[in-house]
Amino acid sequence: MKYFSFFLFVLLAALAxxxxxxxxxxxxxxxxxxxxxxxxxxxxxxxxxxxPTPIATNTSTRPMSLQDCIQEALxxxxxxxxxRYNPQISRYNLLAAYGGYDPTFSISGQRSHEVFPGGGFNQxxxxxxxxxxxxxxxxxxxxxxxxPWGLQYTLSGTIADTTxxxxxxxxxxxxxxxxxxxxxxxxxxxxxxxxIRVDKNRWKYAGQGLRQQIINTVNAxxxxxxxxxxxxxxVKVQQEALQLAQTQLDQDNQRVQIGTLAVLDVQxxxxxxxxxxxxxxxxxxxxxxxxxxxxxLLTDAYLSWHDTDIEPNQTLDATAQSFNLQESWRKGxxxxxxxxxxxxxxxxxxxxxxxxxxxxxPELDLIGSYGYNGASxxxxxxxxxxxxxxxxxxxxxxxLSIPLSNIGSRNTYKSDKLTEKQLLLTLKQLEQKIMxxxxxxxxxxxxxxxxxxxxxxxxxxAEAALDAEQKKYSVGKSTTFTVLQLQNNLTAAxxxxxxxxxxxxxxxxxxxxxxxxxxxxxRIDIQAK
Numbered sequence: 300m301k302y303f304s305f306f307l308f309v310l311l312a313a314l315a316x317x318x319x320x321x322x323x324x325x326x327x328x329x330x331x332x333x334x335x336x337x338x339x340x341x342x343x344x345x346x347x348x349x350x351p352t353p354i355a356t357n358t359s360t361r362p363m364s365l366q367d368c369i370q371e372a373l374x375x376x377x378x379x380x381x382x383r384y385n386p387q388i389s390r391y392n393l394l395a396a397y398g399g400y401d402p403t404f405s406i407s408g409q410r411s412h413e414v415f416p417g418g419g420f421n422q423x424x425x426x427x428x429x430x431x432x433x434x435x436x437x438x439x440x441x442x443x444x445x446x447p448w449g450l451q452y453t454l455s456g457t458i459a460d461t462t463x464x465x466x467x468x469x470x471x472x473x474x475x476x477x478x479x480x481x482x483x484x485x486x487x488x489x490x491x492x493x494x495i496r497v498d499k500n501r502w503k504y505a506g507q508g509l510r511q512q513i514i515n516t517v518n519a520x521x522x523x524x525x526x527x528x529x530x531x532x533x534v535k536v537q538q539e540a541l542q543l544a545q546t547q548l549d550q551d552n553q554r555v556q557i558g559t560l561a562v563l564d565v566q567x568x569x570x571x572x573x574x575x576x577x578x579x580x581x582x583x584x585x586x587x588x589x590x591x592x593x594x595x596l597l598t599d600a601y602l603s604w605h606d607t608d609i610e611p612n613q614t615l616d617a618t619a620q621s622f623n624l625q626e627s628w629r630k631g632x633x634x635x636x637x638x639x640x641x642x643x644x645x646x647x648x649x650x651x652x653x654x655x656x657x658x659x660x661p662e663l664d665l666i667g668s669y670g671y672n673g674a675s676x677x678x679x680x681x682x683x684x685x686x687x688x689x690x691x692x693x694x695x696x697x698x699l700s701i702p703l704s705n706i707g708s709r710n711t712y713k714s715d716k717l718t719e720k721q722l723l724l725t726l727k728q729l730e731q732k733i734m735x736x737x738x739x740x741x742x743x744x745x746x747x748x749x750x751x752x753x754x755x756x757x758x759x760x761a762e763a764a765l766d767a768e769q770k771k772y773s774v775g776k777s778t779t780f781t782v783l784q785l786q787n788n789l790t791a792a793x794x795x796x797x798x799x800x801x802x803x804x805x806x807x808x809x810x811x812x813x814x815x816x817x818x819x820x821x822r823i824d825i826q827a828k
Contacts, residue, residue: 363611365613368524373517376599379513385505386508389501389502389504389505390502396497399495400444404441405442406439407439410436413432414433433463435459435461438458442454445489449492450479452478456473457472457473458473471675472674477668478667483657483660483661484661484662487653488653493651493654496650497651504647517817521804522805522808524593525615527589527611528611529589530586530589530590534586537794540786540787548565548569548572615797622741628734628737630816631734632733634814635814638726638730645723648722652716655712655715656712661700661702662698662700665695666698667693733813737810743809747799754795754799761785761791762792765786
């Protein structure tokens with residue numbers, strides 16, 4: 300039994316030695332082996348001999364503050380440029396609506412020729428009536444239009460020079476002014492006044508649309524700027540994590556050489572290095588992606604920015620701010636562009652409803668005309684009679700037109716009345732949504748500030764814990780697993796801290812956007828843009 304035990308011990312020792320030899324050979328083989336990896340055409344890092352190849356970055360950089368980015372976006376952002384045309388288009392539509400008051404001038408002239416056959420007798424002569432040939436030159440002119448209070452006017456003049464084989468040449472004419480004033484239908488509003496009021500409303504609507512687009516763009520620039528800072532800082536965190544892991548691996552390799560650490564324990568370090576490399580590659584890709592996201596917001600010529608990296612010259616911090624929910628609600632309910640647009644929709648429907656109501660009434664119009672006649676052998680004589688005003692004429696009266704059923708106008712009014720009620724409910728719904736959005740944004744900002752402070756403390760504690768554990772490890776009172784775990788904790792704490800700082804600054808930007816106060820907060824004069 301004793302010999303059997305000795306034999307078993309020798310066998311196990313031999314197997315262990317063989318395993319260690321195989322492990323050492325495998326480790327040496329792995330260390331010297333180069334694993335080919337596909338090249339990423341987008342510049343993503345690849346592994347070469349176990350080390351990460353950095354993502355290709357541009358050598359040209361452009362330091363920019365947040366305000367620099369905002370100003371660049373206000374000049375070159377495509378969405379802003381597109382939206383900026385809408386107020387101009389609406390303004391021209393409004394000016395076109397005033398064209399309804401443009402008077403229309405007309406002038407015409409014609410020559411006529413008539414032949415009347417002869418024959419027959421009249422009571423004054425026994426001779427037959429001879430044939431008659433008449434030639435006439437007639438000229439007409441007129442000016443007609445409508446006044447802002449609905450008065451329709453027509454100024455006209457007619458003069459004719461007539462030559463007949465039976466009568467001597469003569470000239471006659473008439474100048475006349477005709478007026479029609481609605482008293483019921485089309486009295487307080489008509490199609491022209493409707494178009495003008497609606498187009499004024501739409502001009503204001505387009506202005507608020509531009510303001511909303513600028514707010515959205517500035518908010519997007521701020522978020523992208525903070526994300527870019529976070530991405531840059533996170534790359535540094537991952538680089539530090541890789542450096543920590545590599546240092547641990549180097550130190551443990553030295554311990555293996557002097558025989559104080561088993562080779563198998565180094566595999567944990569190698570796994571940590573590989574994971575840190577993967578995390579760094581992911582962080583580098585995020586940085587490239589965030590660069591492109593910000594560039595897209597700043598330019599309308601991306602190619603000119605492609606070879607230049609934006610270098611934020613600001614840092615993430617968490618400046619304490621006081622939050623007043625009531626004041627934020629007041630700002631949102633008085634200044635949000637989308638709410639003002641909803642109010643303008645209700646106002647426009649009110650204008651339409653006023654027109655619809657007026658169209659239900661019957662047409663009752665005052666009508667009148669006044670003018671002068673003239674007749675002479677020549678044109679000059681006829682014009683002299685116009686000037687002398689010796690042959691006046693006039694007429695006045697009223698005309699009434701009543702539709703028998705008026706089905707169309709009545710049902711149009713009812714339909715638009717319901718539409719108005721629907722828009723009022725939509726406005727109320729939007730007001731409620733704005734209050735909820737602002738409430739959430741305020742709470743988010745408060746929570747993000749507290750999180751920034753908490754993650755800062757967590758990072759400090761993680762640094763202290765790792766430092767203490769490394770000292771214990773150096774004297775053999777800790778394990779590789781524990782040290783690596785604390786390294787991961789520190790990396791996570793550092794990443795979470797900068798993430799919390801970015802979240803807080805983004806929360807403040809989102810709160811301003813929810814209030815509709817972004818332009819005031821960033822001191823942006825929309826009229827100057």
